Amino acid sequence: QxxxxxxxxxxxxxxxxxxxxxxxxxxxxxxxxxxxxxxxxxxxxxxxxxxxxxxxxxxxxxxxxxxxxxxxxxxxxxxxxxxxxxxxxxxxxxxxxxxxxxxxxxxxxxxxxxxxxxxxNILAQPVYSLRNIDYKLVNWKKNYKSILYSGSFVIDRISQDGSVILKKNNSYWNKSRVKSSKIVLTSLNTSESALAAFEKDRINVFTNPPLGEIKNIKNKVNYITSPRLEGKGIVFNMKKKNVTSEAEFRNFVSLVVDRGNIVKNILYDTASAADSYIPDYVSDGLNGRFMNRVFFQNTSQRESAVETIKNLNYDKNKHLVFIYVDSVENKKVCENIAENIEKASGITVDCRGYESSRFNQQLKGGYYDMAEIDYRGDYDYPLAFLNMWSSSSAYGLCGYRNEKIDNELMDAVFQKDNSQRIEIFRDIESDLAQDMPMVPLYFENTVIVSKTYISGVYADKLGNIKLDRAYLVH
Structure with a gap:
């Protein structure tokens, strides 16, 4: 939708x-x-x-x-x-x-x-696009003919199989830029079924192909990756009185993670290794980029990691529970990290995958020591990634509180000078890198796969697929 x-x-x-x-x-x-x-x-x-x-x-x-x-x-x-x-x-x-x-x-x-x-940057999100919010919009599949549209396309028809047929909006102010008169949107349940439909020429564009098939298709199609304001990280249950409540251990985990290996050999370059809490392609609010510091390395720093916890008292016989949302990729990533932790510390890490709703229950109930989570910026600005570390944020359920960061976030909101605000953001990142409430792993890309005769399909930083410039190459 x-x-x-x-x-x-x-x-x-x-x-x-x-x-x-x-x-x-x-x-x-x-x-x-x-x-x-x-x-x-x-x-x-x-x-x-x-x-x-x-x-x-x-x-x-x-x-x-x-x-x-x-x-x-x-x-x-x-x-x-x-x-x-x-x-x-x-x-x-x-x-x-x-x-x-x-x-x-x-x-x-x-x-x-x-x-x-x-x-x-906030207003540029599709959620703030102009529409009449009424019963017609709520029941759009039934009322699409009577909805007033303000964008490039209108919904012309919904077929029996659920496909949505978009037609060029001839009243749109920039209709000359819209290159296709009709586009069919089909919803498929899995990336595997989308690839199968693509190979049978039932569809000619889809997103985020099965990772195991990327090598086979990459050189035969138009293959585009676009950075997204979304990533994965490891949070720790700091409410438990065990090793995860120690900043030294959390820093140790960050050092043993081999981000480069995860991105290249597990995710097949569909993501970029996180070298900070904020992606390096985030806007500075002035149509430029936020210039970030590098806090995390791409490769595992095992010697430094061992040095970090040499004076830490911990029980090697006590297992740590590492939970994740069940998927092939998440399983591989978490098991890779668990193996690195075990080799460097002797601590056994028990990886457990859960269906999404059950995962959230485990997280809220505190039935974990470490958890791989999604984290995202809802809009294109550093504050969207840093606000999650305020004491009032939902991420506070992990038990992290830092009054200094709370005050810095408040200062950033009311700071009139943009360059001063940027410096506050850098200070907050430095505080986070020291406390390590989360270990950033990688930032995701939207991958667009299309036939070679398709051009103009692109994605924004929120992962929305834009079709106003899409057309068939003759």
Whole structure:
């Protein structure tokens, strides 16, 4: 569904495959000297799919809907930077008290509580694309014909097998850029079934092929990898009174992990080894890249690892439980790490794979010593990766608390100077690298496989597949 959303609706701004902020339904925007007032100019030719004009008032209605306390919107907290948004979401004021206003038909003004140079990065997410949030959208498979679309495509038909047929939106302001008149989206349960359909010419594009087949297909197809704001890491149960509560042991684990081997020989280069807590392709909020420090090495540093725990008191006979979401790749990764730990320390690590919901139960119940988890940035900015280490974050269930990091995160939010904010981020990463509440392993790529006669398919940093430039090469 996320790919349908990304291709049928558009927001004030968008982002390209490199994460650069580009105009969407707003042709331009300005920010006042305080950095807290954003004024967006809506395009004259911005129209809904029925041909009616899109106005600033439509965006006011949209923000009123997504911030409503009755909406189950897990992303709404991101908009707490908007003046009045948090109070409205909590039901403590009316939307008239929220600083999202239509100055006129084509001018939208949004006032923030504090300077937020990554505000556009937040708005560029598909979840903030313009749509009427009503019963039609909730039951979109039944009501798709009567939904108003604001993006490149409209849903033309849903076939009996569940395939969604997209048709070019002829009312879209940038319809000349949309190269295909029709695209069929088919949902398949596994990467293996997608590959089989691809080889039988039933589909001509799919994502994230079976890892074991990459070598066989890579040179026969268009094979594109795009970095994603998502990775894997190891967290530790710090509530237990055992070796995992010791920073020396957590640093030891980070040192024995062979990230380069995992990425190359288990994941077949569908990911990049993590050398820090924040990927090196994250935006700095100014359409540039966040320049990071290197905290972690690609290869196993066994000698340094052993030195790290030489004075640590631990029971070699006590097994550690290492849990993960059950998959072939996760099993291989965790067993590889467990083997390195055992060889360097003599501690036996018991790897246990669980179905996703059961894994979450084990995690919440504390029935583990180490756990391989997904972690992601919901928007393209360092703070999205660092906020997870605040004491109020859901990641706090592992037992990690650091008052200094809490204060630094607060300072970063209210810091007016971007270069100073970047320095705060680097300080937070240094604190994390010392405490090691999580050992970053790798950051994932979206892999797009297509026939050689297909061009223009790309993915954004959130892993959404964009089809506005897709076409058949003749």
């Amino acid at each position: 996320k790919d349908i959303l990304a291709n049928t609706f558009e927001g004030l701004v968008d982002s390209d495959e490199n994460g650069k902020i580009i105009p969407g339904l707003a042709e331009d925007w300005s920010v006042d000297e305080s950095g807290t007032s954003y004024t967006f100019k809506i395009r004259k030719d911005a129209r809904w799919s029925d041909g009616s004009p899109i106005t600033a008032h439509d965006f006011v209605d949209f923000f009123s809907s997504i911030l409503n306390k009755d909406m189950d919107n897990i992303y709404a907290k991101q908009l707490n930077c908007i003046f009045g948004a948090e109070k409205y979401r909590q039901g403590r004021c009316n939307f008239e008290d929220v600083a999202v206003n239509a100055v006129d038909t084509r001018t939208l003004r949004i006032r923030l509580n504090y300077p937020c140079n990554y505000f556009l």
